[in-house]
Amino acid sequence: MLPLFHDFAGETVLVFGGGRVGCRKARFFAQEATVIVVSAEFTRELCAESVSQIKARVSPDDLSDWFDRAAPALVVAATDDGALNEAIETTAIKRGILVNRADKHGNREIGSVVVPATVRDGDVIAAVGTGGRSPALSKYLRQQIEPIFGGADEMAELTAEIRETLQERDVPAKNRREAVRAVINSEAVWEAIENRNNRESGGDSVGIAARNEATRVVSDVLNPD
Numbered sequence: 001m002l003p004l005f006h007d008f009a010g011e012t013v014l015v016f017g018g019g020r021v022g023c024r025k026a027r028f029f030a031q032e033a034t035v036i037v038v039s040a041e042f043t044r045e046l047c048a049e050s051v052s053q054i055k056a057r058v059s060p061d062d063l064s065d066w067f068d069r070a071a072p073a074l075v076v077a078a079t080d081d082g083a084l085n086e087a088i089e090t091t092a093i094k095r096g097i098l099v100n101r102a103d104k105h106g107n108r109e110i111g112s113v114v115v116p117a118t119v120r121d122g123d124v125i126a127a128v129g130t131g132g133r134s135p136a137l138s139k140y141l142r143q144q145i146e147p148i149f150g151g152a153d154e155m156a157e158l159t160a161e162i163r164e165t166l167q168e169r170d171v172p173a174k175n176r177r178e179a180v181r182a183v184i185n186s187e188a189v190w191e192a193i194e195n196r197n198n199r200e201s202g203g204d205s206v207g208i209a210a211r212n213e214a215t216r217v218v219s220d221v222l223n224p225d
């Protein structure tokens with residue numbers, strides 16, 4: 001299994017089953033997509049602020065209607081009824097819609113996807129999976145990785161700016177690469193980002209101290225004497 005990133009902005013995700021697992025998947029997709037959860041019962045009154053919840057008992061015969069009404073890009077099968085989850089998966093695959101089945105690991109057909117454990121800071125994301133063998137390990141590793149992600153989005157923005165500026169100045173690709181790597185490896189730049197985040201000052205997506213520190217690092221790389 002290989003991870004890919006998918007843009008769900010403007011798409012709908014339809015979740016069947018509003019228990020602990022269905023609600024967790026709903027919150028995950030609601031970071032980006034419009035999410036509808038259909039369930040006979042709900043564990044929580046609200047899975048998430050922006051999620052639409054419909055109380056209904058679904059049977060395999062109704063699935064076509066639900067799919068037609070929601071026009072989803074992806075469907076989640078998270079009920080505790082294995083036969084229904086199976087029917088949801090089959091219907092989705094027949095229609096060419098992505099499907100995530102929460103009650104199954106291994107033997108996935110093309111179009112049947114796994115939700116990984118994710119760490120994110122803005123647009124910077126890491127996904128952990130175990131080939132379905134140990135979701136608890138995915139969760140543990142996600143928690144281990146989380147602390148090193150602080151400031152990653154600001155670093156991404158800062159280095160994107162530097163890349164663009166150096167491209168505009170026609171700095172050769174090799175020197176650009178070295179300069180960007182030096183900024184990412186600079187403890188002083190990371191510290192400047194961290195100190196700013198601790199003070200929670202904001203407005204600009206990159207702080208002044210980090211930008212100044214990065215400018216110094218770039219200049220040291222490009223003008224070594």
Ligand SMILES: C[C@@]1(CC(=O)O)C2=NC(=C\c3[nH]c(c(CCC(=O)O)c3CC(=O)O)Cc3[nH]c(c(CC(=O)O)c3CCC(=O)O)/C=C3\N/C(=C\2)[C@@H](CCC(=O)O)[C@]3(C)CC(=O)O)/[C@H]1CCC(=O)O
Nearest residue numbers: 102103104105114115116117129130131132134135138139
């Ligand atoms: C990562 C995460 C993402 C998320 O769901 O958000 C996720 N499961 C998480 C937690 C978790 N899941 C389970 C436990 C209890 C411990 C245990 O049983 O091990 C815990 C831990 C806990 O709850 O603390 C039980 C479980 N999970 C699956 C089955 C069915 C089966 O294996 O057949 C059963 C047995 C149910 C039963 O026994 O009835 C199946 C899947 N779970 C996956 C993802 C996919 C594989 C990912 C991978 O490759 O690792 C896959 C295949 C499909 C999918 O769901 O996409 C999320 C952590 C999020 C985080 O905190 O960061």
Ligand SMILES: NC(=O)c1ccc[n+]([C@@H]2O[C@H](COP(=O)([O-])OP(=O)(O)OC[C@H]3O[C@@H](n4cnc5c(N)ncnc54)[C@H](O)[C@@H]3O)[C@@H](O)[C@H]2O)c1
Nearest residue numbers: 017018019020021022039040041057058078079080102103
């Ligand atoms: N992937 C994961 O991370 C993970 C983790 C734990 C459990 N699971 C599996 O996922 C499934 C769901 O787990 P859970 O803990 O959320 O269970 P749960 O019992 O809390 O929730 C199941 C939900 O499905 C709804 N439902 C059942 N039949 C329905 C129907 N015909 N129409 C509409 N709604 C229906 C129920 O009302 C309930 O809200 C189980 O099969 C479990 O084995 C997966």
